[in-house]
Amino acid sequence: MEILASIQNWNREVGCHRLSSLRVGCSKSVRLSGYFLIFFLMSVIGLKGATASLSEYQIKGLFLVNFIKYVDWPEASFSGSESPVVIGIIGVNPFDEHLKRIINDKEVKGRKVMVIEVQNQADVARCHLLFIAKSERNRVNDILRMVGEKPILTVGEDEAFLDAGGVINFVLKNEKIRLEINLIAVSDRPLSISSRLLNVADVVKR
Numbered sequence: 001m002e003i004l005a006s007i008q009n010w011n012r013e014v015g016c017h018r019l020s021s022l023r024v025g026c027s028k029s030v031r032l033s034g035y036f037l038i039f040f041l042m043s044v045i046g047l048k049g050a051t052a053s054l055s056e057y058q059i060k061g062l063f064l065v066n067f068i069k070y071v072d073w074p075e076a077s078f079s080g081s082e083s084p085v086v087i088g089i090i091g092v093n094p095f096d097e098h099l100k101r102i103i104n105d106k107e108v109k110g111r112k113v114m115v116i117e118v119q120n121q122a123d124v125a126r127c128h129l130l131f132i133a134k135s136e137r138n139r140v141n142d143i144l145r146m147v148g149e150k151p152i153l154t155v156g157e158d159e160a161f162l163d164a165g166g167v168i169n170f171v172l173k174n175e176k177i178r179l180e181i182n183l184i185a186v187s188d189r190p191l192s193i194s195s196r197l198l199n200v201a202d203v204v205k206r
Helices: 003-009 036-046 056-070 098-103 121-126 132-149 183-187 194-201
Strands: 017-025 027-035 085-091 112-119 127-133 151-157 166-171 176-182 203-205
Touching: 003 027, 003 121, 056 085, 056 098, 056 127, 056 151, 056 166, 056 176, 085 121, 112 121, 112 203, 121 132, 127 132, 132 151, 176 183, 183 203
Parallel strands: 085 112, 085 127, 127 151, 151 166, 176 203
Antiparallel strands: 017 027, 166 176
């Protein structure tokens, strides 16, 4: 199912099916719903409007933060009721400061969100969501073995990511950002993904 055609099922806060073009980087164009983008930005960072141009990684950063709304982690994965949700970036960070600006002083599901750059296995263990950058394409299997069955939502952007055992993958198809989700990988760890998120995935591996 095309993500833009089904995004209205994601959340009543976001969605409509009118399409407008958004620039991605300097040369790619990603088709996103204009109204969806505005409501999506509002739901994540409280904006009352949005610019007509966002980079690929600004969009992906918004998705990462919104994923938190639709995934449940076991309480034991937090050290306390006020512990933040930790997003880890492993590899060359493509987000610059965009992701940190998105989460600045915001809460998702009653928790602050924190971004760290992962340097070692101890950092991996701190994460609730781990984004594996393209630069780590040749290390994906090793990184996923490091994650093991920990309650960590792994997110990648490589065509082989799901086959390697990753949970959510970003893909560009026909100049559109789409999602692929691996429910088999989810079943190996104590995570729960909302059907709302599954409904907007282009591919769901069961």
